[in-house]
Amino acid sequence: MLDTWTIKKTEANGNNRSLVTGSSDERTVVWVGDIPIGGVEAVVVAGPCSVESRDQVTRTAHAVKDLGAVILRGGAYKPRTSPYDFQGLGVEGLRLLREAGDSARMPIVTEVMSEDDVTVVCDYADMLQVGARNMQNFALLKKLARTRKPILLKRGPSATVTEWLSAAEYLLHGGNENVVLCERGIKTFDSSLRNTLDLAAVALVKEMTHLPVVVDPSHATGKRSIIGQCARAAIAIGADGVIVEVHPEPEKAWSDGAQSLTFENFEEMMNGLTAPFRGVVAQPALAY
Numbered sequence: 001m002l003d004t005w006t007i008k009k010t011e012a013n014g015n016n017r018s019l020v021t022g023s024s025d026e027r028t029v030v031w032v033g034d035i036p037i038g039g040v041e042a043v044v045v046a047g048p049c050s051v052e053s054r055d056q057v058t059r060t061a062h063a064v065k066d067l068g069a070v071i072l073r074g075g076a077y078k079p080r081t082s083p084y085d086f087q088g089l090g091v092e093g094l095r096l097l098r099e100a101g102d103s104a105r106m107p108i109v110t111e112v113m114s115e116d117d118v119t120v121v122c123d124y125a126d127m128l129q130v131g132a133r134n135m136q137n138f139a140l141l142k143k144l145a146r147t148r149k150p151i152l153l154k155r156g157p158s159a160t161v162t163e164w165l166s167a168a169e170y171l172l173h174g175g176n177e178n179v180v181l182c183e184r185g186i187k188t189f190d191s192s193l194r195n196t197l198d199l200a201a202v203a204l205v206k207e208m209t210h211l212p213v214v215v216d217p218s219h220a221t222g223k224r225s226i227i228g229q230c231a232r233a234a235i236a237i238g239a240d241g242v243i244v245e246v247h248p249e250p251e252k253a254w255s256d257g258a259q260s261l262t263f264e265n266f267e268e269m270m271n272g273l274t275a276p277f278r279g280v281v282a283q284p285a286l287a288y
């Protein structure tokens, strides 16, 4: 499957490498404001699922910054399964997120859902998220390719690795090399969790491409209690960072409360990310 894709690109480009997989020995570092993604250290991006109010987003920004997050996330345009669910504060949400990011001295990342909103989101945000549901919105990808803003490209819920990388190829081909891939869980036969976190795909795309890759264990699991371990596993497998949802009062969140970490949960996750791993037996077992 992957070979098929590479071969197709070969014909299109007239060489045997696609832009996404080309020169994977030289890794790309994407700068979001003054923060490098894909450098020596893994980064933590954190913030609420949705921007709800000045107080909510500003408190969250300061709390996560104090605990080690380097980029603030927050949704102003929300892709919701039901049209009756909260759709986001729109431009007011962008303003509040920007204000909170500036106050805590953090760059901000937020989703852009529509081609119509690209200009206004670019005015406020340091990095633009393409949500999972929009991964194959090719008109949006083409427009974003022309902005040159850093893009966080989430993997579609049912997208193969090939489709995910082809979406990234649209951005690079259109002139935007500032692409960070984000694994956020895929649909499988198993409904025990919101999605299935495909960590092997993270190792695979790290091997296949030169692009940084981050993991979103919040949407991948939908379950607050296991997000810390999944984040730890993501870094262990080679992810360049994690993006997680944090809320001052998750039980009152307007979206994704069940997967939102409290400030205390976030602190535990951060401690876990720097804790040593369990030892592995290195000596051959003694003969009985």
Ligand code: PEP
Binding pocket: 049, 075, 079, 130, 131, 132, 133, 154, 184, 216, 219
């Ligand atoms: C989000 O980041 O809040 C979000 C909606 O993510 P995804 O597109 O991965 O579902």
Ligand code: MN
Binding pocket: 049, 050, 219, 245, 255, 256
């Ligand atoms: Mn969310």
